[in-house]
Amino acid sequence: MTATAQLPAPAPVVPEREGWTGRLRWAVADALxxxxxxxxxxxxxxxxxxxxLLFPVLMLVMFLYLxxxxxxxxxxxxxxxFLVPGVLGLAVVxxxxxxxxxxxxxxxxxxxxxxxxxxxxxxxxxxxxxLADLASSALGLAVLALAGVLVGWRPDxxxxxxxxxxxxxxxxxxxxxxGIWLGLLVRDPASVTAVQILVWPFAFLSNAFVATSTxxxxxxxxxxxxxxxxxxxxxxxxxxxxxxxxxxWATEHATLLAVVWPVVLSVVFATLAVRRWQGLSR
Amino acid sequence: MEAAVQVRGLTKRYGDRVVLxxxxxxxxxxxxxALLGPNGAGKTTTVRVLTTLLRPDGGRVEVAxxxxxxxxxxxxxxxxxxxxxxxxxxxxxxxENLVLFSRLHHLDRRxxxxxxxxxxxxxxxxxxxxxxxxxxxxxxxxxLDIAAGLVLAPQVLFLDEPTTGLDPAGRRDVWEAxxxxxxxxxxxxxxxxxxxxxxxxADDVCVLDGGRVAARGTPxxxxxxxxxxxxxxxxxxxxxxxxxxxxAGRVASGPPGPPPPVRGTRVTVAVARRPGVVGDVxxxxxxxxxxxxxxxxxxxxxxxxxxxxxxxxxQRTEVPA
Numbered sequence: 121m122t123a124t125a126q127l128p129a130p131a132p133v134v135p136e137r138e139g140w141t142g143r144l145r146w147a148v149a150d151a152l153x154x155x156x157x158x159x160x161x162x163x164x165x166x167x168x169x170x171x172x173l174l175f176p177v178l179m180l181v182m183f184l185y186l187x188x189x190x191x192x193x194x195x196x197x198x199x200x201x202f203l204v205p206g207v208l209g210l211a212v213v214x215x216x217x218x219x220x221x222x223x224x225x226x227x228x229x230x231x232x233x234x235x236x237x238x239x240x241x242x243x244x245x246x247x248x249x250x251l252a253d254l255a256s257s258a259l260g261l262a263v264l265a266l267a268g269v270l271v272g273w274r275p276d277x278x279x280x281x282x283x284x285x286x287x288x289x290x291x292x293x294x295x296x297x298x299g300i301w302l303g304l305l306v307r308d309p310a311s312v313t314a315v316q317i318l319v320w321p322f323a324f325l326s327n328a329f330v331a332t333s334t335x336x337x338x339x340x341x342x343x344x345x346x347x348x349x350x351x352x353x354x355x356x357x358x359x360x361x362x363x364x365x366x367x368x369w370a371t372e373h374a375t376l377l378a379v380v381w382p383v384v385l386s387v388v389f390a391t392l393a394v395r396r397w398q399g400l401s402r
Numbered sequence: 403m404e405a406a407v408q409v410r411g412l413t414k415r416y417g418d419r420v421v422l423x424x425x426x427x428x429x430x431x432x433x434x435x436a437l438l439g440p441n442g443a444g445k446t447t448t449v450r451v452l453t454t455l456l457r458p459d460g461g462r463v464e465v466a467x468x469x470x471x472x473x474x475x476x477x478x479x480x481x482x483x484x485x486x487x488x489x490x491x492x493x494x495x496x497x498e499n500l501v502l503f504s505r506l507h508h509l510d511r512r513x514x515x516x517x518x519x520x521x522x523x524x525x526x527x528x529x530x531x532x533x534x535x536x537x538x539x540x541x542x543x544x545x546l547d548i549a550a551g552l553v554l555a556p557q558v559l560f561l562d563e564p565t566t567g568l569d570p571a572g573r574r575d576v577w578e579a580x581x582x583x584x585x586x587x588x589x590x591x592x593x594x595x596x597x598x599x600x601x602x603x604a605d606d607v608c609v610l611d612g613g614r615v616a617a618r619g620t621p622x623x624x625x626x627x628x629x630x631x632x633x634x635x636x637x638x639x640x641x642x643x644x645x646x647x648x649x650a651g652r653v654a655s656g657p658p659g660p661p662p663p664v665r666g667t668r669v670t671v672a673v674a675r676r677p678g679v680v681g682d683v684x685x686x687x688x689x690x691x692x693x694x695x696x697x698x699x700x701x702x703x704x705x706x707x708x709x710x711x712x713x714x715x716x717q718r719t720e721v722p723a
Contacts, residue, residue: 164534
């Protein structure tokens with residue numbers, strides 16, 4: 121191929137919007153543009169999207185039909201109703217890896233630097249990431265909840281279902297900032313694999329699949345304080361599902377913790393991520 | 403002469419390590435300047451400071467007449483950056499990429515589509531359709547990458563090692579694209595480890611070494627400054643090539659410098675051009691019992707100038723076409 125010898129077309133003239141309202145409008149527009157890029161990825165790679173959506177469904181089916189026969193919920197209730205909120209929580213934790221992969225890839229390929237060298241709003245890189253990841257998580261949770269309904273699980277009315285959905289997405293926000301920070305921290309695609317693996321013990325060290333009362337004492341306490349456990353218990357209560365027996369302060373106040381934990385995670389890791397981001401130019 | 407880039411006393415350190423140690427640099431509007439230097443000389447750090455990605459520790463840096471520290475946003479509206487690796491979205495097609503970057507340069511939807519079309523024409527990628535970029539060859543991907551740096555027709559385009567890792571065809575692809583831009587009046591600052599690239603593209607060369615400017619000038623000035631001519635000899639006995647180089651160097655009495663390079667039976671020495679010098683060298687070698695199979699007298703190359711300036715062989719990983 122040969123480059124055409126023609127001159128570059130005259131530069132398009134872009135008026136710079138002044139003042140903070142102008143900047144805010146650009147920041148929102150840029151964030152939506154960055155989000156649209158992810159949506160374009162889904163259109164381009166429907167297979168990858170489908171695998172991401174269906175993997176938690178596979179987990180649900182495996183735990184329910186392969187392991188579920190041997191499971192009993194302490195205090196009574198069906199394992200199916202106990203399990204569905206647990207897998208919804210697991211799907212939220214999977215999001216950590218998705219966010220981290222996206223950040224590591226963009227930094228590694230130089231796309232983040234390209235964004236940073238452009239006149240776009242710097243906040244849009246992160247805001248776009250947040251919007252795109254929340255959108256994909258919302259879609260994933262909806263598909264998984266639908267699968268739960270198909271196997272016989274029933275939420276306890278529209279209001280509680282919406283509240284449960286809100287709590288799950290709130291936890292996702294916490295993991296989102298955790299993932300952004302991790303992605304900026306490690307920079308090495310190979311370390312994403314480590315996170316992929318560590319997600320499992322983290323998820324199992326909670327009440328997502330088994331009631332904590334069946335675990336050795338000290339382990340039960342750790343599992344109970346897992347942010348995932350708080351959200352899962354809160355979702356179970358909202359959906360009228362069995363929550364198992366036992367549990368101390370953390371289980372009693374699970375709904376409170378389901379709000380406090382994500383807020384703490386978000387504040388801590390957003391602060392760290394912003395510092396890391398500023399460190400890119402140091 | 404209007405300066406597109408003006409750098410005075412630029413310093414940058416990471417912890418205790420000084421990466422840029424008082425760099426001065428001027429790039430005239432509409433010219434091509436090559437930053438040349440071995441790995442770790444500070445080329446990429448310089449470009450990252452000029453493109454607002456890194457804050458300088460000291461010195462004054464103006465790009466397109468704007469101070470990078472005081473007004474980074476204004477600088478970003480006037481520059482294009484093409485980094486060391488193609489920073490384009492692999493999953494999307496060429497056009498989608500350019501529409502995305504145009505939108506992020508705040509062109510409205512229609513203008514972004516139009517601009518994407520123009521840029522595809524400019525770099526010769528109009529016929530790539532919606533094929534995802536990951537299926538492109540390295541050279542084509544690079545050209546898309548360059549197009550993505552041209553959305554606002556930047557006053558200064560920065561190219562950081564634009565042809566590293568490309569095959570000869572890809573390298574020519576990129577060179578053609580850069581020449582077309584320069585013909586259109588864009589100022590280009592590029593970094594390279596390839597001397598041939600600097601010779602091919604640059605009006606001015608600035609050699610960085612250890613975070614300082616070791617030399618600057620046109621490629622011709624640089625080669626002239628290190629002393630005119632080279633005598634290449636092919637001797638018959640590889641075992642005595644080093645001895646031949648020593649002897650030839652003494653007789654030719656070129657400017658002092660690092661020991662002449664020896665490759666197999668090929669010996670290259672600096673010579674001071676004077677009548678009879680070639681005959682003197684050959685006779686001296688003959689007298690020492692070293693047979694000479696071939697002789698070539700030629701001007702020094704930028705390669706040799708670079709070797710002299712940095713005091714070490716260039717660290718090319720591959721030989722350019």
